[in-house]
Amino acid sequence: MKITYLILGVTLIALTSFTRENFNVNYEKKMTPTEQTSDGEKLISKMDCVGCHKLxxxxxxxxxxxxxxxxxxxxxxxxxxxxxxxxxGSGVWGNIPMAAHASLKKDDAKSIAKYILSLKK
Structure with a gap:
């Protein structure tokens, strides 16, 4: 009985090693051009913005x-x-001040601003 299982296992391994199927299929969702993540959105997700702001x-x-x-x-x-x-700054949306992000590059801050303003429906 053990030999039968051994032969079955070796046969199964041998057969699967010769298949032409690509088992490394990337199952990420394909995005349409309008669904692609913008640079500003990527930056927001990596920064502390999500602690104070939601979509x-x-x-x-x-x-x-x-x-x-x-x-x-x-x-x-x-x-x-x-x-x-x-x-x-503070005062525009209430008394709680927004923290400065002085180390952020101006181009990155501009990408974030463009992304936020592009959300208007």
């Missing part, structure tokens, strides 16, 4: 959708929010 709910700070509703997507507002992200 659709107010936490400590406003939701990204509320920000997008308040500021139209234009160069003036992108620059304003870029500076706000880098320098911090």
């Amino acid at each position: 659709d709910k107010k936490l400590i700070g406003p939701s990204y959708l509320d920000i997008a509703k308040k500021y139209p997507l234009n160069e003036k507002n992108i620059n304003y929010l870029t500076n706000k992200i880098m320098k911090g």
Whole structure:
């Protein structure tokens, strides 16, 4: 009986090693161009932004959708929010100040601002 199982196991291993199937299939979801993650979205997910902001709910700070509703997507507002992200501030959305992100590169802050303002529906 042991020999039967041994032969069956060796046969099974031999047969699977000769298949032409690619078992290293990447099962990641294929995104359409409109669903691709932007640079700003990637930066937000790696930073401390998620501690105070959510996409659709107010936490400590406003939701990204509320920000997008308040500021139209234009160069003036992108620059304003870029500076706000880098320098911090308070008073616009309440008394709790937003922390400064002075070590953030200006281009990265601009990508974040563009992403947030692009959320307006």
